[in-house]
Amino acid sequence: MAVLLYGLTAILGDLISISAISLVWWRVLLTSLSLLVFIRFGLDIIKMPKRLISIYVGIGFIVALHWISFYGAIKLANASVVLAAMASTSFFTSLIEPLITKRKLKLLELILGIMIIPPMFMIAQNIDISLKLGFGVALLSAFLASLFASFNKKYIERANSYQITFIEMFSAFVLISILLPFFIPSATDIIPLKTDWIYLIILSFLCTTFAYVISMKALRFVSAFDANLVINLEPVYGIILAIFILKEHQELNMMFYFAVSIILIIVFAHPILENRIYGRKKV
Secondary structure (H helix, E strand, O other): OHHHHHHHHHHHHHHOOOOHHHHHHHHHHHHHHHHHHHHHHHHHHHOOOHHHHHHHHHHHHHHHHHHHHHHHHHHHOOHHHHHHHHHHHHHHHHHHHHHHHOOOOOHHHHHHHHHHHHHHHHHOOOOOHHHHHHHHHHHHHHHHHHHHHHHHHHHHHHOOHHHHHHHHHHHHHHHHHHHHHHHOOOHHHHOOOHHHHHHHHHHHHHHHHHHHHHHHHHHOOOOHHHHHHHHOHHHHHHHHHHHHHOOOOOOOOHHHHHHHHHHHHHHHHHHHHHHHHHOOOOO
């Protein structure tokens, strides 16, 4: 469910007219407000250890930078190119998660993570030179996504999903509020159009609050690598939605379908291979 909702984020980001940093500012603000009732308007946060709060604040800063680079890449390129680049998240996670969570590096994860890279380039093989910068920024966004997912995995058991999500979203809001005056020419540039409000509400409440909380719950039972490997379906859903909703009219040749098939095979083969090789019990 979370992946299906995440697949909409790039589409909504393209439809919203305001700049990337303004878009993320509204997203984290609305998301934070929607979570207040679940944390008893801050009472549940006050009881938490200050060191733990500071850790989630740091993760929230990474989330903010990830989303700014993600939507910035969409503005520089398009939704399809950015979603294709995000498939590299599994490769980054296969290297980063063992370092952060102090677990042993699994050769299977590394191999499958590397296998994601060729189909990612196949999907984006025909991009114009003007889209190259957006593609590079999207790769940075993928790295940041693997970073905050790995940190979340390490500290997921120390608070509930609502507490974690609120702290990370609100800290992202604070960081972006500090950066905002340096990146927008005037205050009017942060004001969404009437049509933007509909997309922002869907993006904030459904694709962020709901999707983020259920993904936090799922992360209690799977590794960050597993989560990000499944999230590799996001480019598949997102690119298909981009064709129908954004009317990008992107040519879908046999190489595209071949690349999509490889991603699907890797996603569904991983848990089977994991159980056979490592004998991991199902949860």
